[in-house]
Amino acid sequence: MTDKKRIAIYTQDAKLGNEVKGATRYVYLATLLHEHGYDVDFITSGFQHWEKRQRDVEHFNAGTDAYTIRFIEEPFYPKNMCPQRIWAHHVVAKRVSEYFDWHHDYDLIYCQIPPNDVAREIGKAAQKFNIPFVVDVNDLWPEAFRVAFDVPVLSDILFAPFYRQAKAVYQMADAIVGTSDEYRERGLRDARAGIPSETVYVGNQLCEFDAGVSVNAPQIDKPAGDIWVSYAGTLSACYDLETLVNAMALVQKSHPEAKLQILGDGSERENLKAAAQSCGASVAFHGYLPYDQMAAWLSKSDITINSLVEKAAQSIVTKIGDYLAAGKPMVNTSCSKEFRAKVEADGFGVNVKPGDAEGMARVLIDLIEDSSRRAQMGERARAIAEEQFDRPHSYLKTVRLIEGLIG
Structure with a gap:
């Protein structure tokens, strides 16, 4: 038995093990939390977003990672902006909800947004099992999509679900962390009054x-x-x-x-x-x-x-x-x-x-x-x-x- 507090970190696009490409913000945070005495489950996609390939999750070499990696199966998609990616996130949202139905003995869930729909399902699980829910705002969807596709009226209609999902996530948050003041304040705009927040730049070592x-x-x-x-x-x-x-x-x-x-x-x-x-x-x-x-x-x-x-x-x-x-x-x-x-x-x-x-x-x-x-x-x-x-x-x-x- 252990009296260590247990934390789940969810991110969609991490660089793991010996991989060359990927984001390292949440990997570093997982390591730091382990060093501070927490047990950490690092939950992420089985699809390597940066390389557009499926990981061999059965034989994945996590190296000397101090945390436990748990993969959620995700369908393949070929590009950063494509219909297949939206569908893939939809599938992951359902599967991550099922994961937390079976695994919810956590003292806190720390979740990246976007993807908005995935974060929303994790927020619902946190509420269902009365687990503190921290949202880390790493990008703004659908605002970022408008760079490539900004058509009056049509874009508003297409992107409306993303806005609703983001609002739902922020309303469920018990704390907001942003990679900039702007991102943190975006989350707080829809969050409950008085919750704690921090700006922590992505940074590096x-x-x-x-x-x-x-x-x-x-x-x-x-x-x-x-x-x-x-x-x-x-x-x-x-x-x-x-x-x-x-x-x-x-x-x-x-x-x-x-x-x-x-x-x-x-x-x-x-x-x-x-x-x-x-x-x-x-x-x-x-x-x-x-x-x-x-x-x-x-x-x-x-x-x-x-x-x-x-x-x-x-x-x-x-x-x-x-x-x-x-x-x-x-x-x-x-x-x-x-x-x-x-x-x-x-x-x-x-x-x-x-x-x-x-x-x-x-x-x-x-x-x-x-x-x-x-x-x-x-x-x-x-x-x-x-x-x-x-x-x-x-x-x-x-x-x-x-x-x-x-x-």
Whole structure:
């Protein structure tokens, strides 16, 4: 017998065991809670979202994970945005409800949203068995969908179920955690009055980032005099990358030493290659890199780019912690009021209007020609990473919130 408190964490898209791709926010939280004396069941999909393949759950190697992994079977879907994915989540919602009917001896359930329908069923189970329910707002659905599909009236009709599901989840929450103030406040808008809440950035582990730099940076050959402008992350319609490519073509007319490094992959890769060829920009497409190699490339860069389209619903995205950890100035096109204010107040970068290639080119040229300004912004970036984005420190806020709910 054990007197340890038991916690269930649910997430849809984790990087587990020896996998290369996937989200690590909830994996890290599970490990941290284990270190604080909790028994943790890590409940997730048997479908590897990032690689679009089924995991071999019968022979899955969890490595040295300190928590118990429990898989929920999910149907295959081919793309991030497709009807099959919506159906897959619908199936998972039913199966996760059945799981909690059989397994509900938990002292707390910690649940990612989205998917909205899955989170709603988990919230219902928490209420049914009188279990404290913490909702972690990691994205906003359907707001994020409108970037790719925003048709007057039709979008309102199609997306109405997602709004209803989200509202139901927040109303059932006993606490809200957001990956930004904006996301946390979105949850609180529909939640019961007075519940506890925290903003905890996705962040990273600086020790892991720095270790990747130490091992891999010496292997990266950067020609003397080069200025590297780098983007890391998904190549999708949410990110204003064609503007970045066009801006670099303008920059390279007067500064041929400036090179654009794109670290990542996605549905827009071929379109971006075509755009680069059309405007004559020098762009290196490196594809998806393991985290330690990505860290090294960012550390060798001179400027980082957080490039989102105007209507993007994202607030403070995962890559921000890595950009800041690299200690480089950031050019930001996100229209998130929260993040634009943070860029200015914390002094680690410059805001640019999305879609404005000439405006971005002017800012890039100013930074290229002012090495002392780049150095000052880089120092501020690293300081902010250490103060606010380093998980061993920042995630303790989540642990304390959980302790307060469990007692």
